[in-house]
Each structure stands twice: as C-alpha cells, then as structure tokens.
C-alpha cells in the first residue's frame with residue numbers, strides 16, 4: 264500500500280549514514296539514524312523542526328551526534344567506569360524486523376523498531392549480554408513516542424545494572440524566554456557543584472546561565488514553555504523517575520568543537536532518565552522506559568496560561 268511506504272522510508276543521511284524517515288498522514292515527521300539509534304529530527308505538521316541539532320554536529324563515528332535524542336546507556340554521564348553517557352549512542356543499531364508484541368495499542372503506522380546487541384568486542388568493555396529494543400513512533404497528532412525495552416540475556420546467571428537517559432535537545436527560540444514547569448520543589452543533584460543535593464525553589468525554572476542538574480523523583484509530566492514561539496513542549500515519561508536539565512551556556516559552548524558558540528541560546532536539554540536508583544536486571548528480566556513528546560501552541564502572555572492546566576490536562 265502506498266500509505267505504508269510513505270509512513271516509513273529508508274534513506275541516506277549526512278555522510279551516507281543510514282536513516283529512517285517516519286511520516287504521519289497530517290504532515291508531521293521524524294528521522295532516526297541507525298548510528299546511535301538516534302532521533303535527529305521531529306517536525307510538526309507545518310514542517311517546523313522541534314529538536315535542536317547543532318550546525319557543527321559531526322555525524323561521524325565514533326562521536327555521538329550533537330543534538331536530537333542521544334540514548335545514554337548503560338551509564339549516564341561519568342557515573343561509572345564506562346565512557347561518558349555509555350556506548351549505545353555511538354553504536355550501529357539494526358532494524359528489528361520481528362519485534363516481540365508491544366503492549367501499547369498505538370495504531371500509528373509511522374513507527375520503526377531498532378535493536379542493539381553487544382558484539383564480542385563490546386563485551387570486553389561491558390561483559391554482559393543484552394537486547395536493547397527501541398521503538399520510535401509518531402502519533403496521529405504528531406506526538407513523538409520512544410519506548411526502550413532492555414533485556415538481560417546473560418547465560419552466566421549474572422544480573423547487570425545500568426543508568427539511562429533520553430538526552431533530548433529541544434529547539435527553543437531564546438533560552439532566556441523559556442520556563443520549565445513540573446520540577447519546582449523537587450530535589451536535584453547539581454552537576455556543577457560536585458553533585459551536591461539541593462531543593463528547587465520558586466514557581467518555575469528559568470535560565471540565566473549554565474545549568475546541569477539531575478532532578479530526582481520527578482512527576483510523569485514536565486512542560487517546557489517557549490514564550491517567544493508561543494509553544495509548549497509536554498514531556499510525558501514512564502519508568503524514568505529522574506529528569507536532567509542541561510544548557511552549557513556561552514563558555515562551555517565555546518569549548519565544544521561540535522557546538523556553535525551562540526547555539527546555547529536556542530537549545531534546552533530536558534532528559535527523562537533513571538539515574539539515582541540504577542536499574543538491575545536478572546537474566547530473563549526486561550525493563551521498559553518510555554518518553555512521549557508533544558508540542559502544543561501556548562498562548563502564554565502576561566500569565567494567561569495556567570501551567571497547572573498544561574501539566575494536569577490529558
């Protein structure tokens with residue numbers, strides 16, 4: 264059927280890297296690179312890009328792509344012996360042609376299933392056998408849904424432990440006009456202060472400088488309000504108690520070779536994550552972590568929008 268072909272298409276991306284394009288009938292789209300199992304584009308039905316990818320992103324293994332949605336697994340940041348953010352984001356994933364049934368009753372044709380399994384070389388670095396299945400799906404309204412299923416397939420009876428994050432780079436008009444609702448009053452570990460624990464004060468989070476915080480035990484819904492664009496991103500998550508908020512600001516931006524000097528103004532990372540309490544799986548056990556993003560027009564102007572309605576609405 265033609266509609267089937269339009270919904271999921273394979274194409275060559277930057278530097279000839281293979282990518283999958285998902286299209287929904289109303290016009291929204293998404294792109295996923297097999298390199299990293301990495302979502303690099305999410306556009307609404309008007310063709311507007313909702314994710315940030317740096318103009319300096321390299322698209323060259325072994326460097327992870329700067330922007331979109333890198334997957335941090337099996338280690339978030341440098342919280343362990345592995346390379347920063349683990350290795351899933353710089354491995355080549357495969358298309359999973361026969362994924363086990365999904366419990367979600369998504370009717371969307373615009374989805375792709377990817378799988379990552381370790382090679383013998385990989386097992387020298389992390390001596391565990393696993394199957395990491397990722398489903399990327401576009402809902403009828405243009406929502407972007409990512410579901411990760413990670414299974415321990417060790418045959419030596421050993422459990423393994425990991426931390427995880429969907430390192431989502433949201434495209435924003437001007438970081439100083441953005442506020443995040445849903446994390447206020449929550450405890451966080453401040454990566455800029457030796458991961459010391461603090462409690463967030465105030466009504467909402469706004470940005471005036473570098474931020475790198477791991478919010479703990481956060482609600483399932485977080486709103487990112489872009490006043491200038493009159494757009495609100497709603498992040499819904501399941502199985503992912505923590506939420507990282509990161510913006511490198513000017514100094515760190517300049518220090519990153521694959522990030523433009525002024526690009527920090529147009530990006531905010533809010534990352535659904537499982538960090539504080541690492542996940543342990545025994546052989547045969549599976550963990551699931553889901554992140555769903557939607558972008559809704561917001562008419563926030565002089566307090567017109569009640570953020571609670573955004574957070575509590577369906």
Ligand SMILES: O=P(O)(O)OC[C@H]1O[C@@H](O)[C@H](O)[C@@H](O)[C@@H]1O
Pocket residue numbers: 327340347348430454475476507509534
């Ligand atoms: O440059 P990387 O490895 O992609 O990491 C970017 C940032 O990712 C964030 O998630 C971390 O909290 C930051 O500490 C880190 O700097």
